[in-house]
Amino acid sequence: MTALAGRERGLIGARDVTAAVTGIGVVAPGGVGTEAWWASALRGRSAIGPVTRFDAAGSPARLAGEIAGFTDEDHVSGRLLPQTDRVTRLALAAAAEALGMAELDPEGLPDYAVGVVTANAAGGFEFGQRELQALWSRGSRHVGAYQSFAWFYAANSGQISIRHGLRGPSGVVVSEQAGGLDAVAQARRHLRRGVQAVVTGGADSTLCPWGWTAHLAAGGMSTAHDPDRAYLPFDADANGHVVGEGGALFVVEDGDAARARGARVLGLVAGCAATFDPAPGTGRPRLLAAAELALADAEITPADVDVVFADAAGDRAADRAEAEALTTLFGPFGVPVTAPKAMTGRLLSGGSAVDLAAALLALRDQVIPPTAGTTDVADDCPVDLVTGRARPARLRTALVLARGRGGFNAATVVRAAD
Incomplete structure (x- = not known):
């Protein structure tokens, strides 16, 4: 890898x-x-x-x-x-x-x-x-x-x-x-x-x-x-x-x-990482390495993350793999997870950019947007998915995840401005 x-x-x-x-x-x-x-x-x-x-x-x-x-x-x-x-x-x-x-x-x-x-x-x-x-x-x-x-x-x-x-x-x-x-x-x-x-x-x-x-x-x-x-x-x-x-x-x-110059700072890009899919047979789920590297780049631990904006493929196998990566990092139901792209559809390159915008706005307003549509979170996806309505929360740090066809994985950590 x-x-x-x-x-x-x-x-x-x-x-x-x-x-x-x-x-x-x-x-x-x-x-x-x-x-x-x-x-x-x-x-x-x-x-x-x-x-x-x-x-x-x-x-x-x-x-x-x-x-x-x-x-x-x-x-x-x-x-x-x-x-x-x-x-x-x-x-x-x-x-x-x-x-x-x-x-x-x-x-x-x-x-x-x-x-x-x-x-x-x-x-x-x-x-x-x-x-x-x-x-x-x-x-x-x-x-x-x-x-x-x-x-x-x-x-x-x-x-x-x-x-x-x-x-x-x-x-x-x-x-x-x-x-x-x-x-x-x-x-x-x-x-x-x-x-x-x-x-x-x-x-x-x-x-x-x-x-x-x-x-x-x-x-x-x-x-x-x-x-x-x-x-x-x-x-x-x-x-x-x-x-x-x-x-x-x-x-x-x-x-x-x-x-x-007196600009208003909306948030800080604290960590970035990009990886390719792990080799078959390694047992490592997609996105895990990218998330780990982004956290290391930001010099934080999983305990410092307040919310995750998931890639959220909407495919059972891909969702299970992402849930596995999240539970490996945070434990089952260990951190609030959301996917606002469920209301827009997947926007190719625009999708992760809109998720990053949502993360910055969530830090600004101290609220997590809900995941539209999803009502019955699968048992094999033990994540604390925010559904139904927005959830107020104390937010300082957000992790944004994205997977692209061809084996591309990316993760970005954003932090509230000091």
Whole structure:
């Protein structure tokens, strides 16, 4: 097994800094904007429903987590609309909110002080589908020049950097559901090398026929027709997941620089880790090594963790494996566990980013959002799952977990600002 912990003490030129989150932007099922989405999450109101963005009537899976109330033209200029996929428009909206919340004006900083690192697992699927349809139905002359970049995974980072004049280190991480956490870990590494701030996080949108076909081929999707019983993490009746769209972006800054400019610090990224699946036959469940490494990176023990935001696959075997990892660390029912993604569906790279946003907001408001849908926690998943309604709690430290297809595992520890 190989692993990458977030402290990076051995990097040439690295320095020890506090990674402070000063801005959050959320565009996800349940709400456009951080506070709107958070209010919906605390109510435990599911945003899963029948697919409306295309005709899914002939598909075995017909439910999705769609973002209602997001009008692309309100967030992207008419000039930029034909150059971008929906996922890039979502990312631009989230980045603008995060920078606004942070009150960070890149124009007032040195040219290379602010970078961008985003995660994206699928690229611009809807844009690519339209161009392929034009190619095969009308010919190559009808394929636009923007196809050369609008479909690409890095388009979100590129368009955010152009809009806001961010000339610092930029990049993209592709590790499916783990991507949102992996991007934040990469952002923290940039801070350790001397960058002042990074816009980071993840977003995905694949709710189009081409994207849906890929999800069906990958397997694991719920075929239930009742939105309230389609995605049930850790439930005895779990039968797969629901796909959603959206994500969250953050402004992560050098803590000293953030405080020097009087910024409000929403929380601290205290520990990061990424691992691959353990070798078969080792008896080690997925996520355990990533969680252990993230706790070690944060220099804390399991007893210091107040809440876990679970990956919550909604698959019986995967849920059992995650529950085993949690009980190994914390003991049976040893720590409150929640999965707000049960109300949004799984958002690929955006999912773990939204979970990280939820963790920071939970620390801010001292409340744990519930897991929607799940009513009968399986006996072989002995976790203290928060269901039904939000749970007030004294919270200082949260652990966020994510698993991606292909063997990617990630864990992040966030701590309340001192």
